[in-house]
Amino acid sequence: MSGPTVPFASEDDVPIRYMDRTREYYQTLGFSPYRWAHFTDAPFTPLSTPLARARVALITTAAPFQPEAGDQGPRAPYNAGAKFYQVYSAAVDSKPDLRISHVGYDRANTVPEDLNAYFPLARLQEAVAAGRIGSLAPRFHGAPTNRSHRVTMETDAPELLRRCREDGADAVVLVPS
Amino acid sequence: MGLATRHLEANGIPTVIMGCAKDIVEHCGVPRFVWSDFPLGNSAGRPFDVESQAQTLELALRLLETAPAARTTVSSPLGWTAEAAWKHRFLDVGKLSPEEIAERRKEFDVVKAVAKAKREGA
Numbered sequence: 001m002s003g004p005t006v007p008f009a010s011e012d013d014v015p016i017r018y019m020d021r022t023r024e025y026y027q028t029l030g031f032s033p034y035r036w037a038h039f040t041d042a043p044f045t046p047l048s049t050p051l052a053r054a055r056v057a058l059i060t061t062a063a064p065f066q067p068e069a070g071d072q073g074p075r076a077p078y079n080a081g082a083k084f085y086q087v088y089s090a091a092v093d094s095k096p097d098l099r100i101s102h103v104g105y106d107r108a109n110t111v112p113e114d115l116n117a118y119f120p121l122a123r124l125q126e127a128v129a130a131g132r133i134g135s136l137a138p139r140f141h142g143a144p145t146n147r148s149h150r151v152t153m154e155t156d157a158p159e160l161l162r163r164c165r166e167d168g169a170d171a172v173v174l175v176p177s
Numbered sequence: 178m179g180l181a182t183r184h185l186e187a188n189g190i191p192t193v194i195m196g197c198a199k200d201i202v203e204h205c206g207v208p209r210f211v212w213s214d215f216p217l218g219n220s221a222g223r224p225f226d227v228e229s230q231a232q233t234l235e236l237a238l239r240l241l242e243t244a245p246a247a248r249t250t251v252s253s254p255l256g257w258t259a260e261a262a263w264k265h266r267f268l269d270v271g272k273l274s275p276e277e278i279a280e281r282r283k284e285f286d287v288v289k290a291v292a293k294a295k296r297e298g299a
Contacts, residue, residue, distance in 0.1 A: 013261035015199040015214065025268040029282045037180055039206035043187035044247035051238055061178060077284075080292035105218030106197075108266040109257075114224035120195070123221070123234045132238060143181050146296075157184035164190060171241050172185050173234075174194045175220045176178040176202075 037149055049134075049170045057137035057169035059160060060119050061145050061176045062098035064088065074113045076101040087159040088142040092121060096140070100177040103145050118177040137167035143174075179205030186247075193237045195220045199250070206248060209240045213253040216263065222255075229255050 023033045047054070065072055069082040079101040090096050098119050100112050116122050121140060127133045141163055146152050164172055179202055182192045186208045193209040196202050197217050202210050213219060213233060222230030233253055240251050257263060273281070 010261050012264065014264075015212075016264050016267060018198045018201050018217075018267075019204065020200075021268050025270045026285075028270045028273070029278060029285060031282075031285065036201055037205040039183070042206040042208050042247035043183055044208050044244075045186050045189050045191045047191045047241050051242060059178075059181065078288055080288045081295060083292055083295055085296050100218060106216035106267050108269070109216035109263045110218045110224070112218050112224070116221060116227070116230050117219045117224040118221055120221040120230060120234050123227075123230045126231070127234065127238065132235075143178060149180065152180045153184070157181045160181050161185055161188050161190070164185060169190060172182075172190055172192045173237055174178050174182050174192060176194070176196050176198075177218055177220060 034147070047171055051133045051171070052131060053134040054170035055135045055137055055168055056124065056133050057164050057167060057172045058092070058119075058121060058124060058140040059143055059164075059172060059174045060098065060140060061103060061143050062100050062115075062119050063102050063142065064090070065097040065099050072099040072101040074111045077107075078102075078104060083145065084142065085144050085146060087144065087156055087163065089139040089163055090142075091138060092125070092136050092140055096121070098142075103177055105177060112177075118175060120173070120175060124173070134170075137164070137169045139163070139167055178202075179207050182207050191241055193241050195233060195237050203248070203250060208247045208249070209237075209244045210248075210250045211236045211240060211253060212250055213255060215255075215257045216267065219257075223257075 019036055063082055063084050070079055072082050082102040141160055144156055182194050185192050194207050195211045197213050197215050197220055199212045222233040236251050
């Protein structure tokens with residue numbers, strides 16, 4: 001069986017099975033399992049405007065800092081009080097202060113001290129300056145992290161579509177945190 | 178986010194989602210996905226690493242231009258650390274004592290109550 005040693009990657013260096021991990025975690029704590037959205041197909045719309053002329057919109061799950069809503073700093077525990085439940089929009093040139101204390105990011109392995117790691121607005125602005133994309137939509141949009149798939153599908157997603165259309169977006173970059 | 182991206186795309190706007198949770202995003206089924214094998218919270222690149230953020234965005238832009246079909250995933254070539262040890266530390270329930278489990282359960286009950294109050298007040 002022995003042969004030349006092949007320098008394969010480590011056996012455990014595979015994508016984390018977040019659904020299994022989360023299911024096991026909450027079951028151990030005594031909670032019923034969450035059901036993740038699941039489809040076996042997906043819609044597809046080809047890009048019809050070259051990016052160098054396209055207007056691109058950005059959608060985030062990050063939340064605007066709310067002074068009254070408790071600890072939202074980079075080492076804050078999960079802060080449900082900082083959640084939001086309605087789509088919001090803000091000007092892309094407003095230098096937004098967005099936090100992610102309201103979601104279950106990986107607190108064991110990362111400290112969210114750099115907005116740009118979860119909200120690529122500055123990089124998008126550089127791409128516009130470089131001529132890589134035509135322009136940014138005037139506003140970015142915040143998508144609520146609602147546990148109800150029904151609310152997401154029937155209320156939030158149509159509202160995001162409405163706002164992206166209003167802004168004349170040719171393409172949208174979505175960045176969950 | 179997967180549901181929102183599907184809705185936009187179904188209504189004629191091309192989309193790309195940048196994320197770290199490969200299984201969750203692909204389970205939902207999205208048109209275009211740039212996957213970074215980073216801890217959740219770093220969908221747009223490594224913190225304080227402008228070059229990695231620019232590279233990750235460029236993958237997303239290339240994907241918008243070139244995806245041949247729905248459910249196309251591009252895996253970023255960037256890694257988080259040389260070792261994979263970090264991958265065991267996320268929600269590692271095996272490491273918790275019964276007391277810690279009880280404590281976390283209480284904390285989560287509080288979190289749920291706070292979220293519910295905020296949601297209903299919204």
